[in-house]
Amino acid sequence: MDKLKKVLSGQDNNDDGDILQAANQASTLGWGTRMKGFIACFVLGVLCSILGTCLLWIPRVGLILFAVLYTFGNVASLCSTMFLMGPLNQLKRMCAKERALATAIMLTCLVLTMCSAFWWKNNGLALLFCILQFLAFAWYGLSYIPFARDAVIKAFSVCLK
Secondary structure: HHHHHHHHHOOOOOOOHHHHHHHHHOOOOOHHHHHHHHHHHHHHHHOOOOOHHHOOOOOOOOOHHHHHHHHHHHHHHHHHHHHHHHHHHHHHHHOOOHHHHHHHHHHHHHHHHHHHHHHOOOOHHHHHHHHHHHHHHHHHHHOOOOOOHHHHHHHHHHOEE
């Protein structure tokens, strides 16, 4: 009741960051539950991506099914890591300086894939955005491995010479 009085009187000094941190701490899960959630989301994401790839060859609707399932699979795989480190930490790490560009490109491609599949009904764009999703997701994932991005850049520069 005191908290409500402080908020209504304008004396509450909490900002949005404190509220998010309190919510994150209130929803802590045990390690076993976190691992089960991670594995379930990750497996669901991989299965959706594989199913989407298998459905790619169905005439007329295959590309749309592929785009939707592949996008859903990437979102599920991305959400799976939230079980390991918590949603607030995941969002902070996604927006970190070394991952911000890859995150922005990946999320933009997720949205553009759905737009091209449903609103624009352009199969070529949907496929292009799925490929860009894959590349952005791979680049994002490599940012968690020390020196992996540098190794990939060096490997491609050697191949292109």
